[in-house]
Amino acid sequence: MNLPPFKLERFFxxxxxxAEFLLCSSDCEAMSIADLLALETDAAQKxxxxxxxxxxxxxxxxxxxxxxxxxxxxxxxxxLVHAGAEEAIFLFMHAALKENxxxxxxxxxxxxxxxxxKAMGCFIxxxxxxxxNGWALDLDxxxxxxxxxxxxxxxxxxxxxxxxxxxxxxxxxVNKFAQENNLLLFSDEVYxxxxxxxxxxLPAACDMGEHAVSLGVTSKTYGLAGLxxxxxxxxxKKIYEGMASLKDYxxxxxxxxxxxxxxxxxxxxxxxxxxxxxxxxxxxxxxxELFTRHPDLFDWVRxxxxxxxxxxxxxxxxxxxxxxxxxxxxxxxLPGTMYDDSRNHFRIGLGRKNLTQAVERLEKxxxxxx
Ligand SMILES: Cc1ncc(COP(=O)(O)O)c(C=O)c1O
Numbered sequence: 178m179n180l181p182p183f184k185l186e187r188f189f190x191x192x193x194x195x196a197e198f199l200l201c202s203s204d205c206e207a208m209s210i211a212d213l214l215a216l217e218t219d220a221a222q223k224x225x226x227x228x229x230x231x232x233x234x235x236x237x238x239x240x241x242x243x244x245x246x247x248x249x250x251x252x253x254x255x256x257l258v259h260a261g262a263e264e265a266i267f268l269f270m271h272a273a274l275k276e277n278x279x280x281x282x283x284x285x286x287x288x289x290x291x292x293x294x295k296a297m298g299c300f301i302x303x304x305x306x307x308x309x310n311g312w313a314l315d316l317d318x319x320x321x322x323x324x325x326x327x328x329x330x331x332x333x334x335x336x337x338x339x340x341x342x343x344x345x346x347x348x349x350x351v352n353k354f355a356q357e358n359n360l361l362l363f364s365d366e367v368y369x370x371x372x373x374x375x376x377x378x379l380p381a382a383c384d385m386g387e388h389a390v391s392l393g394v395t396s397k398t399y400g401l402a403g404l405x406x407x408x409x410x411x412x413x414k415k416i417y418e419g420m421a422s423l424k425d426y427x428x429x430x431x432x433x434x435x436x437x438x439x440x441x442x443x444x445x446x447x448x449x450x451x452x453x454x455x456x457x458x459x460x461x462x463x464x465x466e467l468f469t470r471h472p473d474l475f476d477w478v479r480x481x482x483x484x485x486x487x488x489x490x491x492x493x494x495x496x497x498x499x500x501x502x503x504x505x506x507x508x509x510x511l512p513g514t515m516y517d518d519s520r521n522h523f524r525i526g527l528g529r530k531n532l533t534q535a536v537e538r539l540e541k542x543x544x545x546x547x
Contacts, residue, residue, distance in 0.1 A: 180296045183288050185515040197507030198535035203337055205371075205400035205453035205484050205528035213401070213438055216445040227437045232430040235421060236408065240436050243443035244408055247370070247393065249384040251410045257420055258436070260428045262367050262394035262407035263289060265420070268427065269390060269409065270294045272419030273361055279326040283314065283333050285487075285516035290331050290365060300326070308520075311478050312341035312487070316350050329361040330354075334379065335368035338516060338524040339487040340480020342377055352385045361416065362389040367407075368483035370450055371398040373458065377481065383410040390416055395439050397484060399449045400528065406431065406439040453528060457484055460532040464525060467536050474543060484528035487513065495521045506542040508535050 193199065214221040235241070236258025245253045259265040266289045274280065276298035282291045284303035291301045302322045306312040319330070332351060334343040343351075355362040364382035372378045382389035390411040396402035411417055442449060461479075468475045468488065477488035490498055495512045503509050513522035529535075 178296045181292060183292070185288060185511065188511065188515050192503060192509050196503050196509035198531060198538060199509050199529060200526055200532065200535040200539065201485070201509055201511035201524045202526035202529055203485050203524075204396050204402045204526075205398065206456055206530050207400050207403060210438065213441060216448060217441055220441050224434070224437055227433055229433055232433050232436055234424060234430045236431060237436050237440070240406075240440045240443070241408075243440050244393065244410070246443070247446075248381050248391070248410055251381075251383055251412070255383070255412055255417070256408050256410050257417055257424070258406060258408045258431050259424070260407070260431060261396065261402075261405045262365070262392050264424075264427055265392055265407050265409050266290060266365075267293055268420040268423045269363055269392075269416070270297065270299075271423050272416055273363070274299050274328055277326065278328040279324045280329050280331060281319065281322045281327060282331040283336070285338060285513070285518050286331070286333060287337050287365070288516075290333065290363075299328075300324075304330075306336065306339060306341060308478060308489075312336065312339040314343070314347065316347060316354075319351070319354060323358065327358070327360060329363055331363045331365065332382075333365035333367075335371060335480075335482035337368065337483070338485055338511075338513070338522075339478065340483045340485055340527075341478075342372060342481040342483075343379060345377075345379060348379045348382075349385075352382060352389065355388045356386055360388065361413070363392070364389055365392045367392060367394045367397045369393070369398065370446070371454060371457065371484060372482040373454070373461075374481075381410065383412065387411075387413045389413070395442055398453060399442055399446060400453050401439070401442055401449075404435045404439050404442070406435050453484075456530060457527045460527040460529075463533050463536050464527065467540060470540075471543065480527075485524055485526050487522045487524055490521045490523060495523055499523060502539065502542055506538045508538045508542070510539075 241253035241256040270293040381391045383391035394407035480486045499512045511524040
């Protein structure tokens with residue numbers, strides 16, 4: 178297996194701990210262990226008692242019970258906990274696919290959603306989000322992408338990097354298409370529960386039938402990336418067992434302290450959602466105003482959910498722009514080229530508390546260049 182460098186992660190490795198302002202993070206503002214434990218009266222004391230032996234490979238029953246409450250029909254035994262969403266993506270691809278299988282992937286996308294399968298010798302067809310349609314996907318295109326060897330469709334909604342939220346009718350149509358054609362649907366839902374209007378929240382794909390696997394994580398909506406706790410939820414026992422058996426070769430089981438902390442987080446997830454959506458909504462206003470003041474320089478489709486957007490730079494080259502910005506102003510944006518986007522977009526993160534200062538720096542920098 179020959180995995181290429183993960184462009185986005187390598188880019189972050191270069192700047193994440195040196196740039197003064199991260200204006201392109203996908204996760205929401207994190208918190209300390211002390212602040213998380215303060216959400217429950219006895220949590221700090223219980224944390225001291227956490228046993229540091231091996232844990233149950235599929236995830237502790239109490240954590241899986243809390244996670245299952247996110248879903249309508251999912252039981253604790255339908256949840257398989259992983260070291261972040263990343264491990265779950267890796268294991269899903271290995272459990273579901275073999276060489277020469279064909280995969281249809283919502284594009285642009287977080288690189289591992291196609292790279293793992295590609296490295297296994299699978300064929301990938303990108304299913305492209307259309308900026309001219311507010312980053313929507315075209316269902317007719319999906320029908321045309323289908324081959325006799327197609328095994329699975331991969332979607333990501335709310336979407337990284339555009340913040341696009343699929344309509345309910347499209348989501349239902351994708352699920353129906355997968356079911357009718359006997360395909361697996363891998364639904365990356367790591368930004369779910371961060372819809373700006375809760376009425377637009379989609380059902381989880383795993384609640385729609387055995388064809389689907391939903392991916393979740395504590396990192397994004399809940400702002401707890403350092404826990405490295407992710408999961409899949411599925412009623413598909415074949416995929417579940419396949420992934421569980423592969424996990425014996427990756428992490429065997431999860432970190433016991435992280436599982437306890439994730440359980441506290443999931444029990445209090447409504448509080449975390451409210452906190453993080455508050456940050457995102459304030460930041461959206463700041464960013465909206467910035468783009469309104471500079472229509473000659475930026476164009477963007479406002480996101481409907483999640484902690485990022487994918488604006489377009491209208492003048493100059495996006496890689497040069499980002500490079501200059503981080504070197505001279507200490508503000509990090511992510512060029513769209515990290516997603517193989519060649520149309521001058523960049524990712525802007527909306528989940529961090531210091532966004533206003535970062536935007537001030539950015540604006541000063543671009544005004545100087547004019
Ligand atoms: C769409 C998507 N899926 C999966 C992941 C991986 O999440 P984690 O880093 O928490 O494992 C990310 C991280 O950015 C993501 O944006």
